Amino acid sequence: MLIRILGAQGKGINMLEYQDKVVQDVAACTCDRCHRRMTPDDDALWEWGEKLSVSFHGGYGSIFGDGNKVEIDLCQQCVKETLGAWLRISPSEPELADAPSEALRGSVRRYDNPTDPVWPSDSEPS
Template sequence: MLEYRDRIVQEAAACTCDRCRKGMTSDDHDSGWHERMSLSFRGGFDSIFGDGNKVSIDLCQQCVRDTLGAWLRITPPEPDGLAYQERLRSEWDGHAADRWRPPRGAGGNDA
């Protein structure tokens, strides 16, 4: 026979992007809730952030792309993943002028 006990659990219900201040909620799927990025860690011994200091940030998907896009490795789940990856790469390299592209020189690409 199973025995149960009561538990109190906290669940994240909202998030504000630390860069652009966009609000995201768990019940609004158009807000980018599932694509947000939250990073949290403690600085280790002799860390540039300070020994034992907590470092954290919450970003919406647009800010992740705008700040880290040049260094992100994106692997699509589709069987034609190589074609999809090549299309993204050409858009990011600026071949599609109306699309976002990473800054020149980012990730060692100075060409």
């Protein structure tokens, strides 16, 4: 796909060029500890959304080795069993967990006429 802008003489000037790109999504994940296979399709126990995947490169002087890639994938049960003593678990914010849109109520004004100014010129935004 190409977007063209016409110049003064009607000649097309290419400002942005696009090309097709193949993107891969993760289709499955296997826990490195218990070998549970998780997919987004069979998420009856919410495993897919609760899995923990860590991936980083060791920095200079790292105990993992300079520049070495470190990775681990854990299901939620293994996260709790291995890291549970150190996890900080707290209840979610009730106003966000119960009704996310309620937290925004009143912070956005509605204008029925799109040509009206966002706020009158003689007043400041509230």
